[in-house]
Amino acid sequence: MQYKDYYKTLGVARTATADEIKRAYRRLARKFHPDVSKEPDAENRFKEINEANEVLHDPKKRAAYDALGTNWRAGQEFRPPPAGAGAGAQANGGETTDFADLFANIFDRAFRSDGREPRRGRRGDDHTVKTTITLEDAYHGATRQITVEVPDGVVNGQPRFRSRTLNVRIPEGVTPGRQIRLAGQGGASANGGAAGDLFLELDFAPHPHFTLDGKDLKLRLPVAPWEAALGATVTVPTPGGAVSLKIPPSSQSGQKLRLKGRGLPGLPPGDVIALLEIVNPPVINDAARELYRLMAERLAFNPRLELGM
Structure with missing residues (x-):
């Protein structure tokens, strides 16, 4: 040597x-x-x-x-x-x-004259940083290039940070708050020991259709009055692609319909939960107005009956 x-x-x-x-x-x-x-x-x-x-x-x-x-x-x-x-x-x-x-x-x-074993280098500090991923990343799994700000010592009594760009594998089925451990990517040791670990705490970007509840995905599903009243089969989005959902007759706003196993992957996988919301057609002409008038006349329906009104 x-x-x-x-x-x-x-x-x-x-x-x-x-x-x-x-x-x-x-x-x-x-x-x-x-x-x-x-x-x-x-x-x-x-x-x-x-x-x-x-x-x-x-x-x-x-x-x-x-x-x-x-x-x-x-x-x-x-x-x-x-x-x-x-x-x-x-x-x-x-x-x-x-x-x-x-x-x-x-x-x-x-x-070291005290007879003890020689000191090993102190391990570097672990760091935890938050990073944002998409619902699609969590559903399919993905490799993403992520830039994070990690601590890098102290200058004039104030913590210093530096940007690091890492290629990170996002496992399928992760949920908000889940941490991904990147071994050896944390703080460096000051005296020759092993580096600490970096923990990425996952946050999810807002999705235009779904909200997360564990591994379940909740979806607000608009339906027409006749679809809710008579029953229908409608097309519903899921992270894995569009599927058909059967609306039972006499369905009401707020009713929940479940698509089993269509949520985030796992053992067991989550579900997609569709929350029905009846949407009335706008009154845009005389024909529509007449149709609503006939419904009011012939159905004699009182939606406030349970209130005693």
Whole structure:
């Protein structure tokens, strides 16, 4: 394994201040972040940059790292190659050893004298953001490119956010409030641990015809007076396509008719619930007016009878 010059990785001098190291890390992290970078080998470069920053931003770790340039002894002897030499690191009688692993081992022994296991890097924070999908996405399932605003640290005491564009698979049958977990897409660890997770909480865009009730879909279905009175078969929209629905004779406004299994997919699937609404034809001419007059005369119907009126 080659000697890893962390100063060279960040592009700073060995005399760089903490602020210079911080600025260099942020600039390179933005440039090579795998989610946005178009640079070749961005993922490996991003890992190298994080590894270097993990050591150099911490004064104790940096001091231990700098000490390895001479002769460090902590259970074994190790002499790294001179800065910039790029030769293999030799330890344990000539066996080639990865410098980063060896350094981590030496550092833990040197600074953890309490006998406990070396500390692992703290896992990054989980983040939850809301995103809006369509009813059709939930019914059929879909892959959507979604842009979200996620926390990205704190500047001057205020949270900072950045936009991220992700390709997300929407499973069929999801309902409002459901969360989709994107492993490793949350906050980055500040000290080399695993990244947190990003949870997308789903919200639904308003639909022109349907409202959601769990996996059931409610639909306001206008019908003509004669369709409700005499019975009829009408065409009804559903997310899976138009279907026929039988209106029973003597149906009333507010009556519910159920299309079994036509709602959102699931085990069991939801239903489409049609809520009947009788719509009267407008009086647009004398013929229509005469027809209504004859109905009033011959039917003798009192819709307020149950009110005692």
